[in-house]
Amino acid sequence: MLRVVALDTFDPEGSKYMREVFPDVIEPENPSHSSWPNYAVGVFVAKSRVTADLIHQTKKLKFIVRHGTGYDNIDVEACEKKGIILCNLPGISAMSVAEVSLALVGACSKNLIELSRQMREGERLNKKFKSLYSVTLLTGKTFGIIGGGRIGQLAAKKFIGAYDGKIILYDPYILLDGSTPWDSIPHDRAASVQEMAPLVDVLSLHVPLLPTTRNLITLPLLKTMKRTAILINVARGSVVNEEDLWIALRENIIASAGVDAWVSEPPTREVYGDVLDLQNLVMSPHIGGSPAEVQTATCISMVDHMKELIDGRPPRDRVV
Structure with missing residues (x-):
């Protein structure tokens, strides 16, 4: 089974869509969440840091989709070395x-x-x-x-x-x-x-x-x-x-x-x-992506990106 993990908590409406598309998604409150490097094939991430050490620990990880445009909290070089596809979501906010x-x-x-x-x-x-x-x-x-x-x-x-x-x-x-x-x-x-x-x-x-x-x-x-x-x-x-x-x-x-x-x-x-x-x-405390409609649209796009990746379609908005 291809396991998808949400490293962060996302917008309620967007999260509802995420559960519809990925009924088995592992979210932060799940007891097995902390061991995600052992089983995750795809990861949704917003603010959590995905370090080189975490990436090197992963056993099955193939895809990371970043909720938003910036991806400086993710070690891009480690993703590239391990062959992990990283996509972001430019333009929504x-x-x-x-x-x-x-x-x-x-x-x-x-x-x-x-x-x-x-x-x-x-x-x-x-x-x-x-x-x-x-x-x-x-x-x-x-x-x-x-x-x-x-x-x-x-x-x-x-x-x-x-x-x-x-x-x-x-x-x-x-x-x-x-x-x-x-x-x-x-x-x-x-x-x-x-x-x-x-x-x-x-x-x-x-x-x-x-x-x-x-x-x-x-x-x-x-x-x-x-x-x-x-x-x-x-x-x-x-x-x-x-x-x-x-x-x-x-x-x-x-x-x-x-x-x-x-x-x-x-x-x-x-x-x-x-x-x-x-x-x-x-x-202001980094509010550009804060409006509810932006958060929902970003989460929906994030889920769609991951679904396409898992279905084998060409990556959209690929960083590496």
Whole structure:
């Protein structure tokens, strides 16, 4: 019997579909769950870490399907060495993540979080308050997009639609050859992140976490940006050197940052301390894929991917 294991707990509606397609699926509450490396042929995974050690322990594993786009919690090299097919689910949460980008930009530029706090505490706000005086316009400003995949494309369209924004894209893998949506999105290209940074009013990150993107944003780069600039990270926490970003915010090297992706998730005060009190930091706990409809759709797609793999059909969205 081909055993399929869910390493994590998934959306209720999606899980119902999973049990319909795989009636014998082993879920976390099952007593035999912890011994999955001994018997699993297919594995569903969201946040659980699938290390090289776990992969090398497996006896029958052939397929892993990652619930979502990012797969930095799975040892890709170990999968490749052992001949395990790894698939992800790109694009399903893209619209939601792009919406989070837009929301964070608006909240940063209008100081909405700090103003809300001051009002709750009973302060009588007027234009002499820094929190009001430093509110900025976004219309007609320049938005830098790092990463031109589905989320980057949608974010660019939203920045154009909402703010009549000028777009600069950095993505060395996307060509202007009539074959991608970028051919119909008005934009300029930057040859490097370093070229883009001084030019933009908003820098929005939409790249996966890879060796080439880890610590892509550092303090020396932030120092080249406008002091009025906003940084948005809805990608992965480690794309930004977090300690460098906290310095940049404390020293007003840039105006503000909207952070949805963190190195340590969920972000807690035990880990981040007084960083969470920074007035020019707008925070959310990696919510791009959180809406119920996104969770359900992602789980259903995850199940369909696995069914196709087990039925011997060519892998969709294969990573390795």
